[in-house]
């Protein structure tokens with residue numbers, strides 16, 4: 001039928017989600033899926049479980065694996081990029097260097113960009129990989145092939161690629177599900193909610209919120225008056241005090257990871273974070289991020305174990321959780337696997353439904369990252385925005401943003417966030433270290449020139465950053 | 475002929491400059507000039523010296539004085555506003571409170587806005603006076619009367635008024651004379667320089683710089699390679715290391731007060747300021763600003779003394795410096811008075827030549843602050859920009875900005891500066907203290923909520939800020 005490449009397929013949970021979605025769309029049961037990763041162990045685990053799932057679901061997906069990027073992309077009609085150059089190990093290493101030089105939570109934690117795996121300043125290898133993938137899609141992909149960007153930073157990545165490589169490309173995030181969570185908590189039936197979000201990735205705001213035709217914000221205000229939300233885990237922040245304080249200032253509700261991407265006021269230190277995000281201090285505190293890392297480590301281990309078990313016991317049933325539940329060592333994976341094996345339920349990732357819309361001309365609504373081109377007034381046309389859009393075989397059709405984003409969101413939030421994106425991309429494209437320095441000179445944690453030069457030097461001198469070092473030392 | 479009102483005419487030097495310019499334009503020798511100030515002593519000194527000058531120059535200007543703003547503006551065709559609500563005393567009081575709360579040089583010293591008498595955050599009374607003057611011009615002025623804004627903050631003031639009051643209005647500054655100084659220092663004849671500057675007030679950049687048709691920037695680069703400039707006084711910064719460092723980053727040269735309006739990198743403390751601006755630490759260091767204050771204090775005293783002397787000795791000649799030089803106690807005033815009494819030389823202030831262009835249809839070039847309306851691409855239309863323009867009786871005709879401002883100037887300098895202007899004006903128009911707080915929360919000197927609330931409270935509790943307090947406590 002057609003070929004899909006998943007770059008970074010060793011991210012097993014993500015890959016299984018995508019693959020299970022493919023098995024659940026009848027038109028897609030014989031798609032060719034090329035799994036690509038540089039980590040063979042992870043790749044192999046994904047491959048084993050994917051085949052098993054495929055078999056049990058009665059699909060005829062054809063899997064290949066490769067560690068060669070070119071081979072993966074060659075002839076693909078869709079390329080999904082979920083790879084993270086350097087992995088979590090790199091992020092932690094760089095964060096530590098940052099903290100040593102006085103940057104709490106690392107230099108990449110910035111005003112309106114606090115998400116702990118959303119590095120921009122020190123993420124040269126990731127941006128470089130983005131461009132490499134995009135250029136291969138242009139050269140080796142099928143004619144009019146699509147690149148679906150899942151890896152972060154989606155905002156910088158989408159803007160970078162769409163400005164520099166003439167391909168079809170879209171960035172995806174699941175942050176907008178915050179609207180569902182919001183509705184649920186305040187007691188609204190999401191099916192009756194007419195909503196829109198708009199902004200940039202991890203900076204989206206609920207510009208439209210109607211419930212059965214009535215003003216949903218009135219109901220939210222009422223809820224806020226009478227409730228204080230108690231977060232159940234570090235990421236459970238959609239109704240945190242931080243979110244509500246931002247809502248009060250910006251007049252529209254921040255959605256999804258936008259709540260984490262607030263200004264320094266909420267992030268000075270762990271104590272401040274706890275005050276605003278609840279007892280864990282939010283996802284990006286030392287507590288919250290450790291929790292997340294332990295979770296994904298647990299999941300990765302579990303997936304590997306499960307893959308081993310499956311390869312040694314080819315007769316077990318993935319669709320029957322009870323047959324292998326003893327081999328699952330963490331509870332959190334249960335929900336995940338249950339959704340994967342449920343034939344009625346989609347993963348919630350937008351990639352496969354998007355492909356469905358394009359290939360099978362099924363008109364569906366998505367929240368996509370694409371070039372602005374006037375959709376959001378008051379920000380540049382060549383900046384990637386995150387907005388709702390309808391997709392069919394003729395492509396992506398952005399909704400009109402109505403009502404508009406508030407002036408404060410545009411002027412006091414999006415514009416400064418966009419400025420830093422511009423600085424990061426300019427530094428990267430031109431190899432001009434001065435622009436990265438300038439970001440840090442404007443960082444409230446900076447006290448001196450020595451600190452700025454010191455921290456950047458130490459990061460660039462990491463062995464894995466040789467290419468970055470050469471790029472900036474031209 | 476027609477009436478001119480000077481609001482804040484007690485600023486004697488400024489008023490004498492304006493008045494002497496009037497005496498030197500033959501068509502204007504019988505204009506009616508209403509001097510208005512709330513300080514009767516200063517007003518009286520100006521009045522005495524103005525009459526004396528008028529008489530000796532053989533002009534027939536008719537002077538009036540008043541302490542009543544309405545009376546001054548009533549029937550005026552041109553209103554020049556140079557008043558500073560609260561005076562330097564207020565600025566120092568507020569700066570001190572700021573420093574007490576950890577804001578070196580006060581809360582109004584901000585990134586890209588370090589000029590020490592250019593308060594925005596705590597300058598409620600000044601913005602309020604701006605609007606009051608503008609509304610009176612609308613109501614009481616002659617039909618199509620002009621407001622000429624000299625008082626700072628010119629950027630905030632011009633934007634505020636042009637957005638809210640439907641009058642003819644223009645803001646003036648003399649910062650662009652930095653181009654002359656630059657040319658002189660690097661050895662170019664300014665008459666052969668084809669230059670343009672553009673930006674916002676105190677944030678203007680040399681976008682065009684040709685010498686005899688050749689690239690002036692090459693000559694500047696050559697000069698920089700071979701010279702280090704030694705500043706002769708605190709304001710002598712056009713070729714300081716700060717200016718050159720900014721030039722290297724932004725690719726265009728900052729002009730005039732723009733050099734002072736750099737980022738925190740140059741302003742952490744006195745030591746840093748000295749490194750970048752020379753031995754005085756620039757105009758806005760504790761040393762530089764004290765020097766300036768001593769100077770203007772000296773000038774004011776000298777003017778008062780001179781006025782006394784003139785009123786007691788009506789036969790002395792202002793045009794003959796030797797007859798009263800013993801009554802001058804500071805050297806710095808000598809140059810000033812020499813230019814005032816020289817019939818060939820204009821003061822350099824743009825106000826009277828501008829009025830000449832409008833009234834007598836003399837086409838001349840000015841650097842004006844007016845609403846952008848597309849002149850500078852990449853910034854909002856409703857923001858006041860400072861640009862070169864040709865003026866005649868049909869009005870102000872902006873030059874096309876060519877070549878454009880650099881992307882870095884637009885994206886990394888002007889936009890963040892504009893954002894703070896927007897915040898200040900929104901806070902002021904809506905009486906929303908949260909917006910002022912937000913400016914401070916984004917200030918690198920801020921460490922806590924208590925600090926932000928504390929400093930703003932203490933400033934608002936000053937007796938002269940009762941109106942501000944009421945406005946924000948609604």
Ligand SMILES: NC(=O)c1ccc[n+]([C@@H]2O[C@H](COP(=O)([O-])OP(=O)(O)OC[C@H]3O[C@@H](n4cnc5c(N)ncnc54)[C@H](O)[C@@H]3O)[C@@H](O)[C@H]2O)c1
Pocket residue numbers: 007008009010011014036037038039042082083084085086087088117118129149150151152153154172173174175296
């Ligand atoms: N868009 C979204 O909704 C969303 C949600 C969560 C995470 N993410 C992002 O997805 C990415 C992956 O996150 P993760 O936690 O799964 O990370 P991970 O490190 O566990 O997985 C990424 C995979 O990429 C592989 N990889 C690294 N370098 C590669 C290369 N050069 N070529 C091919 N593969 C390579 C790794 O081996 C690994 O298997 C991150 O950028 C993360 O921020 C996006």
Ligand SMILES: NC(=O)c1ccc[n+]([C@@H]2O[C@H](COP(=O)([O-])OP(=O)(O)OC[C@H]3O[C@@H](n4cnc5c(N)ncnc54)[C@H](O)[C@@H]3O)[C@@H](O)[C@H]2O)c1
Pocket residue numbers: 481482483484485488510511512513516556557558559560561562591592603623624625626627628646647648649770
């Ligand atoms: N645009 C420029 O080129 C330029 C250059 C230098 C200074 N300035 C600005 O000009 C203004 C005056 O500066 P200065 O150093 O002469 O200050 P100043 O305090 O010496 O003089 C200002 C005058 O305004 C008067 N005044 C105060 N409140 C008044 C009111 N409500 N009504 C009428 N008059 C009032 C004062 O009595 C004083 O005589 C400041 O805003 C300063 O920043 C502008």
